[in-house]
Amino acid sequence: DQQVKQNSPSLSVQEGRISILNCDYTNSMFDYFLWYKKYPAEGPTFLISISSIKDKNEDGRFTVFLNKSAKHLSLHIVPSQPGDSAVYFCAASPGPQFYFGTGTSLTVIP
Amino acid sequence: DTEVTQTPKHLVMGMTNKKSLKCEQHMGHRAMYWYKQKAKKPPELMFVYSYEKLSINESVPSRFSPECPNSSLLNLHLHALQPEDSALYLCASSDPGTGGQPQHFGDGTRLSIL
Numbered sequence A: 001d002q003q004v005k006q007n008s009p010s011l012s013v014q015e016g017r018i019s020i021l022n023c024d025y026t027n028s029m030f031d032y033f034l035w036y037k038k039y040p041a042e043g044p045t046f047l048i049s050i051s052s053i054k055d056k057n058e059d060g061r062f063t064v065f066l067n068k069s070a071k072h073l074s075l076h077i078v079p080s081q082p083g084d085s086a087v088y089f090c091a092a093s094p095g096p097q098f099y100f101g102t103g104t105s106l107t108v109i110p
Numbered sequence B: 001d002t003e004v005t006q007t008p009k010h011l012v013m014g015m016t017n018k019k020s021l022k023c024e025q026h027m028g029h030r031a032m033y034w035y036k037q038k039a040k041k042p043p044e045l046m047f048v049y050s051y052e053k054l055s056i057n058e059s060v061p062s063r064f065s066p067e068c069p070n071s072s073l074l075n076l077h078l079h080a081l082q083p084e085d086s087a088l089y090l091c092a093s094s095d096p097g098t099g100g101q102p103q104h105f106g107d108g109t110r111l112s113i114l
Helices: none
Strands: A010-014 A019-025 A032-038 A045-051 A056-059 A062-067 A072-077 A086-093 A104-109 B004-007 B010-013 B018-025 B031-037 B044-050 B053-057 B064-070 B073-079 B087-094 B109-113
Touching: A010 A019, A019 A032, A019 A086, A019 A104, A032 A062, A045 A056, A045 A062, A045 A072, A072 A086, B004 B087, B010 B018, B018 B031, B018 B087, B031 B064, B031 B073, B044 B064, B044 B073, B053 B064, B073 B087
Parallel strands: A010 A104, B010 B109
Antiparallel strands: A019 A072, A032 A045, A032 A086, A056 A062, A062 A072, A086 A104, B004 B018, B018 B073, B031 B044, B031 B087, B044 B053, B064 B073, B087 B109
16 A cells, blocks of 8 residues: 555656656655655665645755645756756655655656 | 665575675664665665664564664664565664654665575
């Protein structure tokens, strides 16, 4: 039973354009949400997070949006760069446990 | 460079072998985690240690035995594994706090069971 879902396994975007990665969750007890980036042969790297008391958090080119009523979060990357090509996992937590989505492979085309 | 160090990076073992995976962090985090990740799947939580005590065991078979000797180290002892246990094993750490703290991952140990 997947509590965190990423329905797009892959996404291709032109360099300089916006990348939008989406994530849905089912558990209303989740109160902390994160995005991780993963390159091959490396562990996931923390990118950005948001708590349930906010609906937006921004860090440089990365912005995470949270829609609690829709149980949906998204990651916007603008402008996209070739170095952003990686697998992106969203994760959600009600406490000490983190639940991960299945990942979206982003390819930024130069 | 990752702040969570896992050794070895790769491990090949037979089903009758005993081996251990090691994880070390020096960020002062008091929560440490073991995850298992199969290809094209999300990381699956195995164990959580909080303040050196096992707080969560996600019904992991006893052939996996975790150990937390101190606040910086986390081991995973392996014995009599099955071929389906072949996977990437990830260690992570975080500040347990009151929530809202990201986990920091190591690069994992790629385990192959013959």
